[in-house]
Amino acid sequence: MNQLISVGWLYRKGNKLLCVKSKGKDKFFIPGGKLEVGETYEEGLQREIREELNIELIPNSIQYLFSITDIAYGLENTQLTMFCYIADFNGDIAPSSEIETAKWFELSQIHNCAPAAQKAMSYALELQV
Known part of the structure; x- marks a missing residue:
């Protein structure tokens, strides 16, 4: 089985978590993505969030x-x-690049998300992070 490593940014408001949907996809994902060669996890996270949501993580x-x-x-x-x-973060969230939309989800809407996003959402909302 192939292995893929990614980073995700968990942004929570109340009992909802911000998720994004890429153009042409049918499920929502946690904002973030794959690392580029030589990037640390934190560098990759900052780049991905800048590219996807037009904000700068502090x-x-x-x-x-x-x-x-x-x-x-x-x-x-x-x-x-x-x-x-x-x-x-600094700035106003505005989907860009390959991101079609950003939307807030609560656990009852988890079926709209990809499997890994569902698992991350469950942990994040149950842990109240």
Whole structure:
């Protein structure tokens, strides 16, 4: 089985978590993505969030919370491990690049998300991060 490593930004308001949907996809994901060669997890997270949501994460506020492993949605024979972080940010969230929309989800709407996003959302909302 192939292994894929990604980073995700958990942004929570009350009992909802911000998720994004890429153009042409049918499920929502946790904002973030795959690392580029030579990037640390924190650098990759900052780049991905800048590209996807037009905001700047504040470097000294970035905090690792947990990792989840699940099936990589839309990829055959691939397992995804996502390293999940919280962080403060500057700017106004505005989807860009490949992101079609950003939306707030609560646990009752979890079926709209990809498997790894569902697992990360469950942990984040249950932990109240």
